[in-house]
Amino acid sequence: MFKHDVITKYNLPKDVKFCVECVMSNQRPRITFDDNGVCSACNFKKDKQSFDWELREKELIELCDKHRSSNGDFDVIVPCSGGKDGSFVAHQLKYKYNMNPLTVTWSPLKPTPLGTQNLRAFIDAGFTNILGTPDGVVTRRLTQLSTKLLGDPFQPFIYGQANFPIQVAVNFKISLVMYGENGEVEYGGDMTNAYKPNKDLINQDKIYFSGLSPEFWSEHGVSAKDLMPLKQPEYERIVKNNTEVHFFGYYKHWDPQENFYYCKEHTGFEPNPERNQGTYSKYASLDDYFDGFHYYLGYIKFGIGRATSDAAHEIRDRKIDRDEGIALVKKYDDEFPDKYYQEFLDYCDITAEELHEILDSCRSDHLWRKTSNGWELKNELTYVSLSMKPRLIARLDLKGPNLIKPINLEGLRVLGDPQEFAQKYYQQGIEELLFIDIVASLYGRNKLVEIITRTIKDIFVPLTVGGGIRSLADVNDLLRAGADKIAINTAAIQDPFLIESIAKEFGSQCMVLSIEAKQSSLNTWEPLTESGRERTYLNVCDWARKGQELGAGEILLTSIDKEGTSKGFDSSLINAVCKSVEIPVIASGGFGSLQDYKIAVESGCSAVAVADAFHYNKISVQELRQYRTSCIQ
Amino acid sequence: MNFKDQSVAIVDYGIGNIHSVFQALLECGAKNVVISSDPDVINQCSHLIVPGVGSFQAGMLGLEKNHLIEPIKLFASSGKPLLGICLGAQMLLSESEEFGLHAGLNLIEGKVIHIPKCKELSYRVPLIGWVDMQITCNDPILAGMNAEESFYFVHSLHCMPLAAESQLLAYKAGEHNITALISKDNIYGAQFHPEKSSASGLRFLTNFLSL
Numbered sequence: 081m082f083k084h085d086v087i088t089k090y091n092l093p094k095d096v097k098f099c100v101e102c103v104m105s106n107q108r109p110r111i112t113f114d115d116n117g118v119c120s121a122c123n124f125k126k127d128k129q130s131f132d133w134e135l136r137e138k139e140l141i142e143l144c145d146k147h148r149s150s151n152g153d154f155d156v157i158v159p160c161s162g163g164k165d166g167s168f169v170a171h172q173l174k175y176k177y178n179m180n181p182l183t184v185t186w187s188p189l190k191p192t193p194l195g196t197q198n199l200r201a202f203i204d205a206g207f208t209n210i211l212g213t214p215d216g217v218v219t220r221r222l223t224q225l226s227t228k229l230l231g232d233p234f235q236p237f238i239y240g241q242a243n244f245p246i247q248v249a250v251n252f253k254i255s256l257v258m259y260g261e262n263g264e265v266e267y268g269g270d271m272t273n274a275y276k277p278n279k280d281l282i283n284q285d286k287i288y289f290s291g292l293s294p295e296f297w298s299e300h301g302v303s304a305k306d307l308m309p310l311k312q313p314e315y316e317r318i319v320k321n322n323t324e325v326h327f328f329g330y331y332k333h334w335d336p337q338e339n340f341y342y343c344k345e346h347t348g349f350e351p352n353p354e355r356n357q358g359t360y361s362k363y364a365s366l367d368d369y370f371d372g373f374h375y376y377l378g379y380i381k382f383g384i385g386r387a388t389s390d391a392a393h394e395i396r397d398r399k400i401d402r403d404e405g406i407a408l409v410k411k412y413d414d415e416f417p418d419k420y421y422q423e424f425l426d427y428c429d430i431t432a433e434e435l436h437e438i439l440d441s442c443r444s445d446h447l448w449r450k451t452s453n454g455w456e457l458k459n460e461l462t463y464v465s466l467s468m469k470p471r472l473i474a475r476l477d478l479k480g481p482n483l484i485k486p487i488n489l490e491g492l493r494v495l496g497d498p499q500e501f502a503q504k505y506y507q508q509g510i511e512e513l514l515f516i517d518i519v520a521s522l523y524g525r526n527k528l529v530e531i532i533t534r535t536i537k538d539i540f541v542p543l544t545v546g547g548g549i550r551s552l553a554d555v556n557d558l559l560r561a562g563a564d565k566i567a568i569n570t571a572a573i574q575d576p577f578l579i580e581s582i583a584k585e586f587g588s589q590c591m592v593l594s595i596e597a598k599q600s601s602l603n604t605w606e607p608l609t610e611s612g613r614e615r616t617y618l619n620v621c622d623w624a625r626k627g628q629e630l631g632a633g634e635i636l637l638t639s640i641d642k643e644g645t646s647k648g649f650d651s652s653l654i655n656a657v658c659k660s661v662e663i664p665v666i667a668s669g670g671f672g673s674l675q676d677y678k679i680a681v682e683s684g685c686s687a688v689a690v691a692d693a694f695h696y697n698k699i700s701v702q703e704l705r706q707y708r709t710s711c712i713q
Numbered sequence: 714m715n716f717k718d719q720s721v722a723i724v725d726y727g728i729g730n731i732h733s734v735f736q737a738l739l740e741c742g743a744k745n746v747v748i749s750s751d752p753d754v755i756n757q758c759s760h761l762i763v764p765g766v767g768s769f770q771a772g773m774l775g776l777e778k779n780h781l782i783e784p785i786k787l788f789a790s791s792g793k794p795l796l797g798i799c800l801g802a803q804m805l806l807s808e809s810e811e812f813g814l815h816a817g818l819n820l821i822e823g824k825v826i827h828i829p830k831c832k833e834l835s836y837r838v839p840l841i842g843w844v845d846m847q848i849t850c851n852d853p854i855l856a857g858m859n860a861e862e863s864f865y866f867v868h869s870l871h872c873m874p875l876a877a878e879s880q881l882l883a884y885k886a887g888e889h890n891i892t893a894l895i896s897k898d899n900i901y902g903a904q905f906h907p908e909k910s911s912a913s914g915l916r917f918l919t920n921f922l923s924l
Binding site: 404461470506536537540559560561562564565587588589663664684687 | 728729730731732733736737740766767768771800830833834835836837838839840841842843844865866867868869885886887888906908909910911914915
């Protein structure tokens with residue numbers, strides 16, 4: 081199947097990161113992040129507080145004075161759909177700065193009645209308007225091609241929207257064009273024009289439409305004549321007209337929601353009676369039936385949906401806080417725009433199957449994974465304010481008095497005194513210790529109480545212990561000795577209700593269900609007992625769910641296949657179990673390099689257990705802590 | 714530090730990892746620490762600690778069976794410092810909704826409520842882990858703590874004291890504020906486990922001993 085190379089085309093970073101202040105990710109083309117994980121748009125917003133707005137208004141007045149006509153001619157072009165932003169700019173220029181704007185609208189693909197009504201109300205508030213409506217046959221054809229081949233139905237529309245006002249400027253000999261905000265600097269992108277009022281118009285004569293050759297378009301039945309209305313006028317004419325394109329957002333503080341209030345009052349603007357699909361807001365981008373598909377394809381290509389874009393700027397504008405933003409993104413970002421689905425398919429003359437093929441061709445592997453529930457994003461926003469960072473646990477497998485190191489739970493090499501290792505990890509900043517007596521279940525006895533009694537004398541982090549625990553009395557002894565949590569495997573398989581009894585008596589929080597899983601076939605694992613010697617014929621996910629139902633408060637998930645290999649965690653296993661339960665999961669077995677921590681956490685676990693990488697000094701606790709700081713926001 | 718004048722009693726009512734608390738207090742320099750269920754010992758100590766893990770109902774039942782409810786209340790009214798840890802902190806409140814509604818010690822007005830589950834699993838309940846906390850409030854039990862301190866939590870419910878000023882520290886789970894530390898006069902309740910919170914926890918216990 082054909083796949084768009086989204087990473088190359090948009091020059092996207094392969095590691096997804098979210099801004100720590102808003103909800104935008106580094107997948108927005110051209111956005112940059114600073115060393116503190118803050119995006120360029122958030123930093124720009126902060127910068128704006130130090131701007132001298134009085135001075136900038138003076139500059140605006142000077143600009144207006146330079147262009148203002150004395151004979152009643154139009155003196156400024158304001159691109160405007162009748163929405164809140166363009167209407168705000170036009171109204172301010174006309175009524176506050178005494179200009180005579182000619183407003184220019186580029187027709188939506190399929191205008192909504194509300195958009196049309198708003199444009200009319202705007203005109204009725206005292207404005208002259210030119211509506212550019214391109215050839216319907218050509219527009220439909222271009223929309224179809226652009227959806228199929230470029231993965232964005234709006235590309236032709238965007239060209240027209242950008243270039244038609246320039247055409248009008250040149251033809252009416254009006255040299256000033258006033259846009260609203262510079263989206264690149266306000267919402268994240270190219271910062272070249274961040275500190276200047278205007279943008280230079282580039283010579284597009286040599287740049288083929290959409291970067292594709294004229295032959296490409298003629299092959300698909302679109303002629304140069306057809307493309308004419310969407311193109312910039314000849315560069316020579318632009319220069320001769322002294323055309324200047326400025327951003328109102330440079331001169332006046334730009335706040336989309338405030339524009340909405342302004343237009344509600346001054347230009348008869350009405351918001352949508354219900355929220356737009358894919359987001360929560362009602363006041364933006366409501367002129368076109370097909371807006372939703374433009375945003376949805378952006379969600380597919382970049383993992384950034386409409387709610388993300390809306391929430392990001394509203395967080396920067398202090399309209400909502402970040403947690404609210406995250407909740408809104410989680411709720412609305414992935415909503416498919418099904419309201420005008422059939423209309424869209426009819427308009428583009430494509431089938432639903434074709435559209436879904438197009439969607440899948442735009443899904444980059446670095447963003448999406450396919451699961452039994454369909455496609456899902458690999459990286460999602462988490463509430464940073466939570467937080468508990470996924471814990472670092474040192475796992476110490478014991479045999480009698482010795483720390484040992486098995487591989488695949490076999491071959492028990494003696495490493496030394498567990499106490500010495502534990503003390504070292506504590507000094508280095510370990511966050512939990514996990515002692516597992518791996519032969520105890522065979523004898524039905526263990527040395528754990530002794531180990532705990534020694535450990536708690538000088539180690540003040542939580543202790544989880546497991547191995548050979550069979551009864552409430554065993555649990556009571558261990559907890560009283562100073563253990564915080566008890567991990568049970570074999571005894572729980574033999575008598576699942578032991579889980580329930582322990583949870584009732586001592587609380588779920590200390591009942592850790594230990595599952596030692598061996599892969600039996602693709603995406604299927606079986607829990608084993610007796611240190612991997614005995615089969616259970618159960619399914620890992622079913623057993624984990626059952627454990628949760630019975631009151632387990634956490635799952636210690638060890639991959640027997642990966643255990644002791646240092647070859648990385650079994651991320652599919654972690655993912656499958658984390659999806660099956662709501663309680664925390666500790667990933668164990670396979671940690672070999674720093675990146676394994678990130679992979680395990682991204683698979684959904686709440687804690688990572690490390691054994692031989694620590695025991696053999698391959699990686700220190702400090703190194704792993706530092707790595708965590710760098711990769712978890 | 715040397716706390717030779719302080720006599721600390723850790724209330725023993727049959728459940729909980731009391732020995733960890735005991736060891737941590739020794740590490741902080743406490744010289745006279747006893748684990749006890751004797752009302753006279755509780756009455757005479759200078760600092761009282763109510764530890765606890767497990768369910769609220771089991772905890773209250775344990776106190777009742779050991780005839781400890783009145784001695785603890787009496788101690789609280791003496792003005793001497795009292796610290797509840799985890800379940801011990803929760804039992805200081807009026808009631809808990811864990812496994813049905815159960816009355817607590819009512820030393821601090823309020824209720825123990827469930828931490829809402831998170832459908833998207835951006836956090837998981839029980840909340841288990843370390844929280845970095847920026848200490849901004851001025852209470853003597855937090856003396857000298859202003860940089861980031863890290864505390865270990867493990868819980869599915871948390872305290873909702875009626876008076877807002879009783880909540881000294883909180884942290885975030887999703888959009889929810891989760892109570893970390895409560896107080897009223899001489900009574901403190903830590904949802905986290907200071908005895909398991911490494912250096913920060915030991916500083917906290919040292920501050921308690923200094924009260």
